[in-house]
Amino acid sequence: CPSGQGGVQYGSATDLLAFIKRISGTAHGTQANSNIHLNQDTGVLLSKHDMILQNGHYRIDSEVSLFPWKRIYRNADSAHIPKGAFGRVHLALDCVTRKRMACKLIPLEHFRYSDVEIQARFGHENVAELFGAILREGTLYVFMEAGEGGSVLEKLDSCGPMREAEVIWVSRQVLQALEYLHSKGVIHHDIKPSNIVLTSAKAVLVDFGLSVQMSEDSQVYNPKDLRGTEMYMSPELVLCGGHNTKTDIYSLGSTMIHMLTGSAPWVRRFPRTAYPSYLYIIHKLAPPLEEIPESCSTPLRSVLHSALHRNPARRGSASALLQHHALNPTTNQT
Numbered sequence: 001c002p003s004g005q006g007g008v009q010y011g012s013a014t015d016l017l018a019f020i021k022r023i024s025g026t027a028h029g030t031q032a033n034s035n036i037h038l039n040q041d042t043g044v045l046l047s048k049h050d051m052i053l054q055n056g057h058y059r060i061d062s063e064v065s066l067f068p069w070k071r072i073y074r075n076a077d078s079a080h081i082p083k084g085a086f087g088r089v090h091l092a093l094d095c096v097t098r099k100r101m102a103c104k105l106i107p108l109e110h111f112r113y114s115d116v117e118i119q120a121r122f123g124h125e126n127v128a129e130l131f132g133a134i135l136r137e138g139t140l141y142v143f144m145e146a147g148e149g150g151s152v153l154e155k156l157d158s159c160g161p162m163r164e165a166e167v168i169w170v171s172r173q174v175l176q177a178l179e180y181l182h183s184k185g186v187i188h189h190d191i192k193p194s195n196i197v198l199t200s201a202k203a204v205l206v207d208f209g210l211s212v213q214m215s216e217d218s219q220v221y222n223p224k225d226l227r228g229t230e231m232y233m234s235p236e237l238v239l240c241g242g243h244n245t246k247t248d249i250y251s252l253g254s255t256m257i258h259m260l261t262g263s264a265p266w267v268r269r270f271p272r273t274a275y276p277s278y279l280y281i282i283h284k285l286a287p288p289l290e291e292i293p294e295s296c297s298t299p300l301r302s303v304l305h306s307a308l309h310r311n312p313a314r315r316g317s318a319s320a321l322l323q324h325h326a327l328n329p330t331t332n333q334t
């Protein structure tokens, strides 16, 4: 690059995918990239109108300010946190336009191509929008839509169980995201309260680092590893015999129980201190229907029975559940 000219540029989602493909190859040592070894910032920003480059630079504390927000761990709710499966999410403010964004910092050695790929390829109002990614001194800065209301987990931890109307409001929007992603063959693999963030107007799905897109000619994904957070995992996923998008529906059912009761399924009956793993419990005892609170209305109870069905073929799809009268309260009041 000309002297003083930075390596960050405006581009399309295709340009951004090419960039993260290149650096994820570098992350796994398969190819050298001249800029990677310099202190040169490199990257692609998608939105010309509200992220302002200066001579190909988008530098922290110059073109954009970061404010520490939330330390996040992948599988933090599990008994173990795989090495490096962590990051930090900051609030980011563009210094010129004051655009507010979330910025996730991912050490290059822990970066997965799917961390960014799914959000770059599949846009939906209930999937955290991707604004760009910049590699700087071995750390990838991923700029995304901010859920300034924090996550559903924070809401539950600070305010306790949610009212049924709130649970329906959140569940509908997660189902809208899943209906879209599942139509593209994408499995999120980690639906849980900490991966649903809130803005003033909507709920948004985040963290696609464990997501996969099934091949077009197959309706079954045969996993190489166990993906997700144990308390929310479906029985078929735990068995590792192959699963499909319906595993996300079961995780949403588990998430709905957490929203209704304030606790994840199983943990009240089987405290984490005594049970380092829930995989056997999920295999032998699922589904956790007895964790549905007495106060739960009959219509919402039937949504949970469908979403938590042990047999994925009999579990409701996202499209089917979105038609359920319990999730369309305004229509059935007429």
Ligand SMILES: Nc1nnc(-c2c[nH]c3ncc(-c4c[nH]c5ccccc45)cc23)o1
Residues within 6 Å of the ligand: 069, 070, 072, 089, 102, 104, 128, 144, 145, 146, 147, 148, 149, 150, 151, 154, 197, 206, 207, 208
């Ligand atoms: N794991 C992950 N991958 N992408 C995100 C993400 C994208 N946009 C966001 N907006 C808000 C938060 C967030 C979570 N807990 C919070 C508590 C307080 C404030 C904000 C938050 C997280 C994100 O998170």
